[in-house]
Amino acid sequence: MSILNEIFEKALHSRIFINRELLLPDYVPDELPHRDKQIVQLGKILAPSLAGYRPSNVFIYGLTGTGKTAVTKYVLRKLIEKAKGKVISAYINCRNSDTNYRVLADLIFSLGKSVPFTGLSTAEVFSRFKNYLDSKRKIMIVVLDEIDYLVKKSGDGVLYHLTRINSCLKHSKLSLIGITNDLKFTEYLDPRVKSSLGEEELVFPPYTGKELEDILRIRAEKALRKDALAPGVIPLCAAIAAKQNGDCRLALDLLLKAAEMAEREDANIVTERHVRLAQREIEKNLVIDVIISMPLHVKLVLLAIYLAEAFNTPEQTTGEIFNVYKDVCRKMGVDPVTQRRVSEIISELDMLGLINAKVVSMGRYGRTKKIKLAASKTSILEGLKSDRELYDILEHIIEEFK
Ligand SMILES: Nc1ncnc2c1ncn2[C@@H]1O[C@H](COP(=O)(O)OP(=O)(O)O)[C@@H](O)[C@H]1O
Ligand SMILES: [Mg+2]
CATH class of the missing domain: 3.40.50.300 (P-loop containing nucleotide triphosphate hydrolases)
Known part of the structure; x- marks a missing residue:
């Protein structure tokens, strides 16, 4: 099997990594700059x-x-x-x-x-x-x-x-x-x-972007080959993580995932494009993790928001979401929860960052919420599909809504 041999040889002679383990989150390095x-x-x-x-x-x-x-x-x-x-x-x-x-x-x-x-x-x-x-x-x-x-x-x-x-x-x-x-x-x-x-x-205190750059540089020195990094890679990883409360774990994760993307593509160097791909993958995994742990009706409300947005107008009110949700429940053969509970669920989803719900005034008709998705549609769909109960019926429901 020459192809297998090729795969094994590649793993032995990575063009990107010297020692991948040095970038893993649990590894405690010999040096901790800025601490x-x-x-x-x-x-x-x-x-x-x-x-x-x-x-x-x-x-x-x-x-x-x-x-x-x-x-x-x-x-x-x-x-x-x-x-x-x-x-x-x-x-x-x-x-x-x-x-x-x-x-x-x-x-x-x-x-x-x-x-x-x-x-x-x-x-x-x-x-x-x-x-x-x-x-x-x-x-x-x-x-x-x-x-x-x-x-x-x-x-x-x-x-x-x-x-x-x-x-x-x-x-x-x-x-x-x-x-x-x-x-x-x-x-x-x-x-x-x-x-x-x-x-x-x-x-x-949180790390600044500059501090994260120093940290990444020192950790990358021993983990990655000298010429394997395009100049913008470390600053980009650091800048993204600096925005997320100076999270060094995220900075390292971005660098590691970007390097793995480059390696999988058989590229000689890691570029900023790989970092962007890594960022998208990390965000997607976060969204999926959050959705997996949600109770069924929270998932169904999220599904309703997804459907409303995918096939109707991009911003929905609580009342409109409630109607779509009831429809979904009927198709699933489960009893819906009350509109009041749906409204609470919408606030929970907002807090989790999966949707954006902003309160707008409707003049003398009072106030309502305008709701739209905040996470990417594909991540949300993938998260919902990870539910066994939903998996079988999801495609079917989506078809019917088109
Ligand atoms: N100053 C530093 N230099 C090198 N690596 C660091 C530094 N600070 C944090 N890290 C790395 O960043 C990741 C997150 O740090 P960790 O200590 O787990 O954060 P916390 O416990 O505060 O959430 C770990 O992989 C850790 O090795
Ligand atoms: Mg910790």
Whole structure:
């Protein structure tokens, strides 16, 4: 199979990549430009652990992609190297571990022990963790990343006990680092938890376009071949991400996807066109992800807006959407929800950024909403098609509306 051989050879001798992995989001690079201040601050807060003192708890916040996770992992890695066994750490992402039980089970696991997945009371698991930790005679630094997921799903019970654990430990000590993108979640916290978690606070501001360019350039140096990038590529990735709240994750994702597009096309260099293609793909995936997780009637209202826009006039009122929606429900054989609920759904879709609904005055007839799609039609259609129930009937409904 010479063709297969060709494919394999190409993969071995990429014209674009030197090491693709260096651009993946979970890779923590050796250098984090424009985060010196936060690295030094966190380093100073944690340094006392080297001399056997318990560091203050730290609360870290800032928007997505501002380097919170990367900086925390980086500083901890350096600290653990330096501590030569005196300090231990655990990193827990609360998006995956969003119950009190799971967090404690993960902590126990990081001490080299284990507990069953279920069956024990949380109090029992906590007590085991406390005993294991104390017998270690170490300082333990626990990172709870995306801590808002834990608190919103399961409350702050485990945080309360973890912030108080030191009074029950004789030989070990524990410090917490809580990280979040969502400052509002602190409203859900017991004031005592809030104040002990926030002994120290660190803010991560969004990156500017210029800063993102520096970051991308350094990461691209080792990941991509020297001549594989057209000059405008990095500035474009940085500019797009700077508009999205300075999100470095997006900047890297754009660069990686653009490079993959170029490679798939067998091109020698990545160009701005590849970045635009990558941008469209990323937006499409976001739209699809949002739609997949929506309840059926939210999808049906979105479908109604899609149909109204595709086959009628580009701006619709709530009443018109409601009529199309009822029609869709009839064709699907499901009972419609009320117009009032549809109106709420329209506001939800607006907040998700899938549609634009602006309120306009109709003089003495009151006010109404003018509704139009904000995301691309193809992405919306693809998102809706990912619903099994809708998949079979969608083409049929669209046909009938033409
Ligand atoms: N200063 C930086 N230098 C290099 N890469 C960075 C820098 N800041 C963030 N990154 C990268 O950007 C992505 C998002 O950063 P991350 O730390 O996950 O953000 P957050 O946790 O704030 O959402 C990660 O892949 C990370 O490696
Ligand atoms: Mg993070």
